[in-house]
Amino acid sequence: MRRKPQSPQTLARLLTNPYWIPRFIARQTLIAMGGPAVRALTPARGLPERSAWDVLEAVSKHTSLQHAERYRTLLCPDCLTRFHEHKVALPDRSLPLYGCRNCFNSETVLGCPGEVVAVLDHKLIGYWRPAGDTLRVNALRRHPPFHFDRVEIVDATDKEVARLVVQAGNDPDARRRARRRQLAENEP
Numbered sequence: 550m551r552r553k554p555q556s557p558q559t560l561a562r563l564l565t566n567p568y569w570i571p572r573f574i575a576r577q578t579l580i581a582m583g584g585p586a587v588r589a590l591t592p593a594r595g596l597p598e599r600s601a602w603d604v605l606e607a608v609s610k611h612t613s614l615q616h617a618e619r620y621r622t623l624l625c626p627d628c629l630t631r632f633h634e635h636k637v638a639l640p641d642r643s644l645p646l647y648g649c650r651n652c653f654n655s656e657t658v659l660g661c662p663g664e665v666v667a668v669l670d671h672k673l674i675g676y677w678r679p680a681g682d683t684l685r686v687n688a689l690r691r692h693p694p695f696h697f698d699r700v701e702i703v704d705a706t707d708k709e710v711a712r713l714v715v716q717a718g719n720d721p722d723a724r725r726r727a728r729r730r731q732l733a734e735n736e737p
């Protein structure tokens with residue numbers, strides 16, 4: 550039977566374990582976890598500041614090595630949101646952290662250097678399909694909010710088109726809403 554993965558909070562607590570093996574395993578697991586470990590490592594949660602800073606620095610290095618060069622071409626497969634350069638504030642400096650702008654995930658990625666197209670087409674199968682540099686997302690199955698650069702209506706009813714407009718309009722992410730406004734203004 551596979552063991553349930555431990556939460557970042559549980560792992561953060563293990564950093565103060567009196568035995569070095571659980572401390573070592575917790576540290577390595579948090580580093581590999583990347584972005585989601587960050588929230589569990591804030592010193593305000595009762596962790597000694599030095600332990601938290603040390604692991605935050607290692608997490609920052611780990612995500613930088615993995616993603617710094619191409620983070621703009623990556624999407625989070627869970628949120629379909631672009632990766633972002635977050636800043637983690639330490640008392641004396643801030644560190645970069647590359648991960649999903651929405652959920653901080655940095656472990657799993659979907660490469661997409663080109664556009665993300667929200668496609669309304671009953672013939673599309675599955676949730677998304679890479680097509681060259683672009684990613685075609687089946688907007689009839691994977692409903693917004695998610696990141697998309699344009700919409701393609703191939704085969705959909707007026708009601709389905711209207712539903713996509715409403716779902717995109719209700720997006721809680723201010724940055725995505727602003728980007729869509731910009732795209733609409735640039736439409737010929």
Ligand SMILES: [Zn+2]
Binds near residue numbers: 626627630653654
């Ligand atoms: Zn995400």
